[in-house]
Amino acid sequence: MGAEKLPSPLPKKDGQAPLILGLQPSALVDHVARVDWSLLDQIPGERGGSQSVAFEELEHILSEVKTHILPSPDDPSPLRTIAGGSVANTIRGLTAEFGVTCGIIGACGEDEQGRLFVHNMTFNGVNLSKLRTKKGPTAQCVCLVDAVGNRTMRPCLSNAAKLQADELTRDDFKGSKWLILRYGIYNLEIIHAAIRIAKEEGVSVSLDxxxxxxxxxFRSPLLELLESGDIDLCFANEDEATELLRGEQNTDPEAAIEFLAEHCRWAVVTLGHNGCIVKHGKEIVRVPAIGEAQPTDATGAGDLFASGFLYGLIKGLSLEDSCRVGSCSGGSVIRSLGGEVTPENRQWMYKQMQIKGLPVPNLCKSST
Structure with missing residues (x-):
């Protein structure tokens, strides 16, 4: 199918597989900008969510962004273009912030966006030996951030280079401990294939x-996925949790966490500035958010929460401390544009972790 594996940009230590794998069938590049509300009013779809657009619409939005950018004295780059996608954000956070060995399974195009994705993820220490190059464009997404930090996403995935279900092999998963997935109806076939192989290899599965x-x-196939019992850890934000229970008498976060915990070993519902609620077995914890109440950009907040929470799990921290690390990590990324934590905000995160008595990663060593 014209696919070929990129050479690994990272030396494999003793042939060791990445501890955590992220499946992102199509590599993605984010264009992130702070814009005034008038632009958001012109774009089809609901504000605050994510709705796919055609390439022509993506190009139109990008051209309009230039005339609607909000100036920011704190950020000399009003438009940032970086490797993106929920899974990539979480994986990058785990490597760059926590020193956990991670890799991406997926495909990118042989274009400028594909090269940018590879460079950004490699620079942050992600193993791309399982990323294939294919003919076709690399997927892109416009992330529009309003004056109060809320983000509206318009991804363009049409005709993008994409890994197919029949291209997955057991070798892709062998030796890893966790697989990170993001629910998506157009990726349902490869999601099911990846889960099947992961379970055969004893790999735990996390779903956003x-x-x-x-x-x-696409609630029905999602319910089937959850009720299969193959999802070990599930992350939902408050809006997603509400939609999951739509039609039920009670749709609050407590009801959602109980529902998810019936099917998953760990259930997490993030609540924005109200923190999170998590259940594992019979244990339920609530942890407040960490950081200023007014974010610069909420892009990646849930993804980086997942990075910190997973770090806590693999380090054997308590459920509450894993949530605290997640809150520190999620709180760090909302302090600047995009789903990537800046060096300054990384140091802010480590300081918050020290204040709360949490183990700060030693990035001089491989942390697994």
Whole structure:
């Protein structure tokens, strides 16, 4: 099918497989900008969510962004273009912030966006030996951030280079401990294939519910996925949790956490500035958010929460401390544009972890 594996940009230590794998069938590049509300009013779809657009619409939005950018004295780059996608954000956070060995399974195009994705992820220490190059464009997404930090996403995935289900092999998963997935109806075939192989290899599975539109429009196959019992850890934000229980008498976060915990070993519902609620077995914890209440950009907040929470799990921290690390990590990324933590905000995160008595990663060593 014209696919070929990129050479590994990272030396494999003793042939060791990445501890955590992220499946992102299509590599993705984010264009992140702070814009005034008038632009958001002109774009089809609900504000605050994620809705796919055609390439022509993506180009139109990008051209309009230039005339609607909000100036920011704290950020000399009003438009940032970086490797993106929920899974990539989480994986990058685990490597760059926590020193956990991670890799990406997926495909990118042989274009400028594909090269940018590879460079950004490699620079942050992600193993790309399982990333294939294919003909076709690399997927892109416009992330529009309003004056109060809320983000609206418009991804363009049409005709993008994409890994197919029949291209997955057991060798892709062998030796790893966790597989990170993002729910998506167009990726359902490869998601099921990846879960099947992961379970055969003894790999635990983490699923993010993606967006409230995805849950609302494709709730039935999502319920089947959850009820299969193959999802070990599930992350949902408050809007996604509400959509998951739509039609039920009670749709609050407590009801959602109980529902998810019936099917998953760990259930997590993030609540924005109200923190999170998590259940594992019979244990339920609530942890407040960490950092200023007013974010610069909420892009990646849930993804980086997942990075910190997974770090806590693999380090054997208590459920509450794993949530605290997640809150520190999620709180660090909302302090600047995009789903990547800046060096300054990384140091802010480590300081918050020290204040709360949490183990700060020693990035001089491989942390697994």
């Amino acid at each position: 519910l993606a967006s409230f539109e995805m849950v609302r429009n």
